[in-house]
Amino acid sequence: MIVPELSIRTAVPGDDEVLGALDRAAWSTLHAVLPAPTPPYEPFFDARHLPGDYLLAVGGGAVVGYIRIVPPTPLAATAHVRQIQGLVVADSARGRGVARALLRAAMDRARADGAVRMTLRVLGHNAPARALYASEGFAVEGVLPGEMFLGGAYVDDVLMGRALDPR
Template structure:
C-alpha cells in the first residue's frame, strides 16, 4: 500500500471546520486539560487562536494533524522563545510520522522567525507525547507535581524545552 505524502502548511481560515472536527475526535484525558467538547461547537479559530499560529498536516487532501506554536508571553524578554500549545494527530494517522513531521516543521519555522528556544508543557501521564518530544531533543526542565486535577486524579504538569541553535 502506498501511503500518501504528508504536506505541512500554515493553517487558513477555511480549515476551521476540519480542525474543529479533528480536535473533537482526538480529545482524550491523556492530553486534555479541558472537559470533553459538547455541542453546540464554536469555531476553532478565535481572537486568541489565529490560523497563522498553526501548522497543519494534510494527507491526500485531508487534515490529519496540527501543531500550535506561539510566543510564550507578549514580553520582549521572551521574544526569542516559541512555545508549543497543542499538538494533535488524528487516530488514523498516528504512528506514521505525522507528529514528528509537525514538530520538526514547527521548529524550523520558529528558527526562521528568529527563535532560539522552544518550550512546551505536557501532562506527566502522556507517555507517547513525552517520548516523541524526548526523541526530538526536548528535555524535562521542570515538573509541577499534581498541578492538574483531571478525572479525579492529580496529574503532573511537565515542562520541557530545547535549544533551536546548533550545538
C-alpha cells in the same frame, strides 16, 4: 517513518471546521486539560487562536494533524522563544510520523522567525508524547507535581524545552 505523501502548510480561516472536528475526534484524557467539547461548538479560531499560529499536516488530501506554535508571552523578554500549545494527530494517522513531521516543521518555522528556544508543557501521564519530545531533543526542565486534577486524579504538568540550533 514519515509518510512520503505528507505535506505541511499554515492554516487558513477556511480550516476552522475541519480543525474543530479533528480536535473533537482526538479529545482524550491523555492530553486534554479541558472537558470534552459538547454542542454547540465554539469556533476553532478566535482572537487568541489565529490561523497563522497553526501548521497543518495534510495527507491523502485531508488534514490529519496540527501543531500550534506561539510566543509564550507578549513580553519582549521572551520574543526569542516559541511555545508549542497543542499537537493533535488524527487516530487514522497515528504511528506514521505525522507528529514528528509537525514538530520538526514547527522548529523550522520558529528558527525562521528568529527563535532560539522552544518550550512546551505535557501531562505527566502522556508517555507517548513525552517520548516523542525527548527523541527530538526536548529535556524536562521542571515538573509541577499534581498541578492538574483530571478524571478524578492529580496529574503532573511537565515543562520541557530545547535550544533551536541554527540550520
